[in-house]
Amino acid sequence: QVQLQESGPGLVKPSGTLSLTCAVSGGSISSSNWWSWVRQPPGKGLEWIGEIYHSGSTNYNPSLKSRVTISVDKSKNQFSLKLSSVTAADTAVYYCAREPSLSGTFDLWGRGTLVTVSS
Amino acid sequence: EIVLTQSPGTLSLSPGERATLSCRASQSVSSSYLAWYQQKPGQAPRLLIYGASSRATGIPDRFSGSGSGTDFTLTISRLEPEDFAVYYCQQYGSSRGFGGGTKVEIK
Numbered sequence: 271q272v273q274l275q276e277s278g279p280g281l282v283k284p285s286g287t288l289s290l291t292c293a294v295s296g297g298s299i300s301s302s303n304w305w306s307w308v309r310q311p312p313g314k315g316l317e318w319i320g321e322i323y324h325s326g327s328t329n330y331n332p333s334l335k336s337r338v339t340i341s342v343d344k345s346k347n348q349f350s351l352k353l354s355s356v357t358a359a360d361t362a363v364y365y366c367a368r369e370p371s372l373s374g375t376f377d378l379w380g381r382g383t384l385v386t387v388s389s
Numbered sequence: 390e391i392v393l394t395q396s397p398g399t400l401s402l403s404p405g406e407r408a409t410l411s412c413r414a415s416q417s418v419s420s421s422y423l424a425w426y427q428q429k430p431g432q433a434p435r436l437l438i439y440g441a442s443s444r445a446t447g448i449p450d451r452f453s454g455s456g457s458g459t460d461f462t463l464t465i466s467r468l469e470p471e472d473f474a475v476y477y478c479q480q481y482g483s484s485r486g487f488g489g490g491t492k493v494e495i496k
Contacts, residue, residue: 306485316426316434316477318485331484332390365433374481375424377445379433 272297274366274380282360282387288353292366292380299347300324304369306376307340307351309362317362321369322349356387391416391480393488401496408465410491412478417458422482425454425463428490429474437476438463468493 278290292305299305307319320330322340330338339352353360363384367376392415402408412423421441426434436445438454441461451466465472473495478488 315489316479316487318487321485329484367433373439374422374485375436375439375445375479376426376434377436379435382433 276380276383290351293348308365311362395488399492410463412461414459419482424479
């Protein structure tokens with residue numbers, strides 16, 4: 271079955287760029303699914319960051335749009351997140367998730383990876 | 390931007406009791422594009438309900454969703470031990486956004 275796995279540095283310096291990758295296994299990233307990033311600060315709620323289709327089309331959370339880039343690498347069956355100019359407020363568990371056919375809901379999630387912003 | 394407010398923040402109940410969770414939107418959620426998720430400590434969220442009232446694959450029928458417009462409810466008819474968790478509502482009628490969550494804890 272399809273699985274998602276996040277990877278990337280667990281520590282990023284303030285003002286730097288957070289970079290994460292989500293590997294899709296057991297299925298093709300070029301299916302009719304959209305692929306999203308969602309984050310959760312420690313002890314807090316969920317925040318949708320943005321999404322991408324295998325064609326490269328993207329949608330972003332307006333509150334983060336100026337700092338976010340989501341890209342797809344079909345040859346590696348993975349998609350990536352870059353968040354620039356990070357501060358301590360960006361410390362969170364970052365999840366990648368599958369959104370079937372732009373349905374708006376997330377039916378499959380990765381296990382999440384904690385990214386801490388600190389000097 | 391649609392803001393979702395969940396209440397109560399914490400619900401203290403015993404196994405076997407009925408749980409009623411509320412999610413109120415700051416403006417109408419189009420076409421009932423409202424979902425519910427369950428999250429247990431250290432785990433990713435799990436989709437329970439979509440379209441306000443449709444259960445996702447494999448979700449027990451003790452979970453039910455209702456509502457439209459700005460007021461939505463998740464009901465757990467009889468709490469099982471594995472149901473004690475945090476529950477989030479999510480709207481997808483205008484971009485995507487989550488509520489702040491309701492923790493269902495053992496009384």
